[in-house]
Structure formats: C-alpha cells, structure tokens
Amino acid sequence: MAILPSLVKGMRDYSPLQVCRRNYILSIIRSIYALYGFEPLETPALETRATLTGKYGQEGEQLIFNVLKSGNFLGEMAVPISPTDYRKLKPLISDKALRYDLTVPLMRYVAAHQHQICFPFRRYQVQPVWRADRPQKGRYREFLQCDADIIGSPSLLCEAEILKLIYDISSQLGLQNFCIKINHRGVLSAITDPERETLFCTIVDKLEKIGFQQVVTALQAADFSSATIASLSLLQNCKGNNVERLIQLQAAIGHSDQGSKAIETLTDILADIHTLGLPDGVCAIEPTLARGLHYYTGLVMELTMANKLVGSLGGGGRYANLGDLFGATGLVGVGFSFGIDRLYDIMEAQNLFQSIPSCSTEVLLTNIEKNGTTQLLHLLRQLRVHGFKSELYPQKVKIKKQLTYAHKKNIPFVIIPEEAASVPHCYILKNMQTGVQNRYSWSELFDALRTALVSTC
Numbered sequence: 374m375a376i377l378p379s380l381v382k383g384m385r386d387y388s389p390l391q392v393c394r395r396n397y398i399l400s401i402i403r404s405i406y407a408l409y410g411f412e413p414l415e416t417p418a419l420e421t422r423a424t425l426t427g428k429y430g431q432e433g434e435q436l437i438f439n440v441l442k443s444g445n446f447l448g449e450m451a452v453p454i455s456p457t458d459y460r461k462l463k464p465l466i467s468d469k470a471l472r473y474d475l476t477v478p479l480m481r482y483v484a485a486h487q488h489q490i491c492f493p494f495r496r497y498q499v500q501p502v503w504r505a506d507r508p509q510k511g512r513y514r515e516f517l518q519c520d521a522d523i524i525g526s527p528s529l530l531c532e533a534e535i536l537k538l539i540y541d542i543s544s545q546l547g548l549q550n551f552c553i554k555i556n557h558r559g560v561l562s563a564i565t566d567p568e569r570e571t572l573f574c575t576i577v578d579k580l581e582k583i584g585f586q587q588v589v590t591a592l593q594a595a596d597f598s599s600a601t602i603a604s605l606s607l608l609q610n611c612k613g614n615n616v617e618r619l620i621q622l623q624a625a626i627g628h629s630d631q632g633s634k635a636i637e638t639l640t641d642i643l644a645d646i647h648t649l650g651l652p653d654g655v656c657a658i659e660p661t662l663a664r665g666l667h668y669y670t671g672l673v674m675e676l677t678m679a680n681k682l683v684g685s686l687g688g689g690g691r692y693a694n695l696g697d698l699f700g701a702t703g704l705v706g707v708g709f710s711f712g713i714d715r716l717y718d719i720m721e722a723q724n725l726f727q728s729i730p731s732c733s734t735e736v737l738l739t740n741i742e743k744n745g746t747t748q749l750l751h752l753l754r755q756l757r758v759h760g761f762k763s764e765l766y767p768q769k770v771k772i773k774k775q776l777t778y779a780h781k782k783n784i785p786f787v788i789i790p791e792e793a794a795s796v797p798h799c800y801i802l803k804n805m806q807t808g809v810q811n812r813y814s815w816s817e818l819f820d821a822l823r824t825a826l827v828s829t830c
Contacts, residue, residue, distance in 0.1 A: 383514025402519045406497040414496040416478040428477050430667040436504040439467040471503040475520040484699030492525030522708030531707045532672050533645035547725045550679040556662035559635030563626040564604035578665035608660035618658045668692045687711040735762040736786045737779045
C-alpha cells in the first residue's frame, strides 16, 4: 500500500526556487553580520532538558519538543505516575529536547568555554529551531533563526549597534514600511509587583494578538491590581514621536527608580543610534512592548511591518541573568534574531524577489543525433571551467522537447552544436527570452555567452 505523501503540520518543504530565494536572504544577513564583526557559531539540535527548561516562562516551556528516552523507560520508573500528570511524567520519560531558540544554547556554550573566549564575544548563528506551537499563517513548528549577540559587555553601545544592524539588513533586503519598536523592561516593571513581573509581561506580550481589552481581562483574572491595569492603559495611550513619548513616560513612571533608569537608557540609546546614522522615525518607542521570553531584563526590540501583513519579523533584547543559570555569573548579553520564514513571506508579498537572479542553470547544452557524446562532454566541461552554470540534456531527443525543457526551467540560454561544411565547429547560441540566435565559432562562444549573460542581469 502506497504511503500518503503528507507533511507533519507546521513543517514545510522548500522548492528549488524557494531555497534559492532563502539563500539570497541568508547571504545578505551573513554578509552584514560579518561586516559588524560577528563570528559564526553552531550548536546541536538536541539539548538536555535541564539546559532548556526554566528559561522561557510557563507558556514557552509548554512549546518545547521533548525527545523520549530510548528503551523501556516506563518499565524502569520506580513510582508509577498517571499519564495525565504530564508535568511529573516528562522528566522521567525524556532527558533531551529540540532547541527552542538559539540564545539559551549560546549561553550554555559560552559558560562551557568562557576561559577560551575573547570577550566581548560577538557571535552570529543561522540554524533551525522547533516549537510545539499550533500551526497557522506565519507560525511554524520548525523555522530558521538568524541570531546576532554580543556577550560580555553591559555597554549600551551594544544595543545601538544591534539596532543599526537591524536597519541595515532590512534596508539591504528592500523591505518597505518597516519599523523597529523598542522598549525597556523597566517601563513595565515600574507599574507592577517585581515578583510577578514575568507573568505580567507574558500577558502583556499578547496585546497585539488579542487586543487591549482581552489583556485587561487576563490581568484581572490573574489578580493584578486596578492601579497596575490603569498604569498599563496610560502606557498604551502614549502618542507622538519618541521625544513626546519620553516626556509622557517621565510623567507616568519617572518617579520610580526602575522607570527613571529605563527612560534614561532609552534616551541614551536613541542618541547613539542617531549618531550611527539610523534615520529618524525608523525606531519607535512602544511602551507596552514586552517580549514574552522570561530572560529579558533590559532593552527589548522587535522588527515589524506597518501594514501588519505578518507578525514580527524578529525580536531580541538585553539579558543579564541567563549566564548565572550555567555558572557564568555576571555574564550579560544583548542580541536580536531574524525569522527567515516571515522575512520570506513579506518579501514575497512586496514583490522583492523579482530582481533577484535565479541560482539555477544559465545555459543548456542540447543533445541531438549528429553530435557525438565525446564532443558534448568536452564542451560541457569547458563551460563549467569557464564558470557557467550549465547542464547537458541527457537523452538525444528532438530539439523542440529540449527547448521546452529550457523554457520550463527558465534557462536563459541554449547552445546547439552543429557541423557546418564551411565551419567545422559552429555553435548556435539561442536567447530563450528574445528568441534571437547567433552562430559562433569555438573561440568566440564563451565571450559571446558571458556578454549575453551580463546583458540579461
């Protein structure tokens, strides 16, 4: 019985064209990461559960993909546990999990190699992550993240550099109507009980998804005070440019130590990114921006689109205590992560792939009866030696079928070798877009093809 060719929900195949376009996005991101002095790092797909758990908050922890232990793990349990009590069951049947993000594995790596690393450590990482989320548009269970982090420096210049890096990548990709939202966790800490800050930020982080009134309802259900909810409403109603919003924040939370420090930090960062050349209006203070991950302690940031075609294209922030969990006390960091899948979706919606050259075959070498295999293979070899992406049609079939193949694959040029009485080695070079074809000798062919390819770019 044939197996139904179905995909696991939340997972996707990528066609050759999609891979080519994704590689284009990745090439831009990697080149700018390198321009900013970041070094590449890779970590395993599997981490121990101890590494991942307790870092993302209660909701994030429920989305971790746990991997079952090998063998008869149920038979080895000393005390039977009801399958419905999954929180107690998980650590007994699973000791490994797929990574949820790239930041926690980064800090695990840094803690393990802290005596060999040169700090500040600037690393970038491009790898897939997995989340047991409910699949929907723009949200997948497997997706590729592109992180850039600076570990080991508390300087706000690190935040400024990350923000300028986000702008440079977004601009280089050609994104239209993007905005970088920023906030400081101290803004939200100033209006709630410090011991309940994590829960408060987790609920407020849903504001874009469920709306303000639903957030208020959730806060009331969690027994947050009316004063906290009123203060959140005040933050929600902050309007105007960044200078005006800072003035409103000063009036709302400037009386508290946390609020005052947060406002000072935001002010300094805005001055630094202006000096770095980030245009006014691109970076906007959003006083209710929370970022739901448990480990953020300072500035938080998010790349969004003005028209809300998709959710955030990336996010990040400052974290001060994550290293402590791995024995690297006092090791702070700040970083940002791009989500390639959402970047792809928005670039496709904005028709930004039209001018990107295809990474497929540039020239097809036809195979017809009168051409010997040795001659064709020699020509194919020379095409590749000269750097042309080329392929030979494998069977000797009618030329019409081979031209149809080239058309379907969007191959721009076709070479048809022919034997003319006056010219022993004559080659027809056909432009598949215009239909124009010209004859060239062996010595002329490669220069003609290179000129033709340049003219079509």
